Amino acid sequence: MKKIIILNASPKNNEKSVSGLLSLMAKEQLSSKGIPADIIDVRKTLTSKDCTAAFNAMHEVHAMLIVFPLYFFCMPGMLTRFLEDYAALLGSQDKPQKVYTIVNCGFPEPEINEEAIHVIQSFSRHINALFRFGIGFGSGGMIMGAKEAPFMKKAMKTLNDTFNLMADDIRSEQLPPLKNVYIKVGFPRRLYFFGGSFGWRKLAKQNGLKTCELYRKPYQTKS
Numbered sequence: 001m002k003k004i005i006i007l008n009a010s011p012k013n014n015e016k017s018v019s020g021l022l023s024l025m026a027k028e029q030l031s032s033k034g035i036p037a038d039i040i041d042v043r044k045t046l047t048s049k050d051c052t053a054a055f056n057a058m059h060e061v062h063a064m065l066i067v068f069p070l071y072f073f074c075m076p077g078m079l080t081r082f083l084e085d086y087a088a089l090l091g092s093q094d095k096p097q098k099v100y101t102i103v104n105c106g107f108p109e110p111e112i113n114e115e116a117i118h119v120i121q122s123f124s125r126h127i128n129a130l131f132r133f134g135i136g137f138g139s140g141g142m143i144m145g146a147k148e149a150p151f152m153k154k155a156m157k158t159l160n161d162t163f164n165l166m167a168d169d170i171r172s173e174q175l176p177p178l179k180n181v182y183i184k185v186g187f188p189r190r191l192y193f194f195g196g197s198f199g200w201r202k203l204a205k206q207n208g209l210k211t212c213e214l215y216r217k218p219y220q221t222k223s
């Protein structure tokens, strides 16, 4: 039976993350399509200081799904370290393992995840695995806050359809070329940014700061 390991690679500590939720959704949908899935929490594994069991599990399976947030238009350093250690320890694959990724970002445009998807593509080449496709998800936070809202319906359907495509691809012996899938939430951009700014102002107040202090540039040298 073909199995998949899902890496939840949000660096968030002890709080709910979009990557965690996407990992659970992928596990549920892939399992329902006959692909058993286990989730590895990258942060917890790295902080436990022993990655052996996780690396062995990753090496054994037919497919790997790497789920992470976009950090500074790339992947979080924590995940880079984890994948570098994995590549160094277990080297290249001797069986054709398939690799998929989901990158979610704060900005509404899902295409800005493309470069980070390329990094996973390059990692796959490095370990001799077969990169199949990536999913770029814009306005990631919306999945946690408003998954059931009517304006999320189309995005959630595309996500579900893409999980089904992944299940079929894992099962198949063929390797047809597949394109990355970019999912945009159908929500007015200006309203989204208004909501985001409101959230930052609220956080500043909770931390005893004035709104103008959000614009401080503490490391800029005065001329």
Ligand SMILES: Cc1cc2nc3c(=O)[nH]c(=O)nc-3n(C[C@H](O)[C@H](O)[C@H](O)COP(=O)(O)O)c2cc1C
Pocket (backbone or CB within 6 Å): 010, 011, 012, 016, 017, 018, 019, 020, 068, 069, 070, 071, 072, 073, 074, 104, 105, 106, 107, 112, 139, 140, 141
């Ligand atoms: C340090 C840091 C850097 C970020 N960089 C970007 C970025 O370059 N572009 C973007 O759209 N969102 C960026 N974000 C927002 C996250 O990608 C977004 O909040 C995401 O939904 C978090 O996912 P998670 O809950 O799985 O950790 C950044 C967030 C943090 C904390």
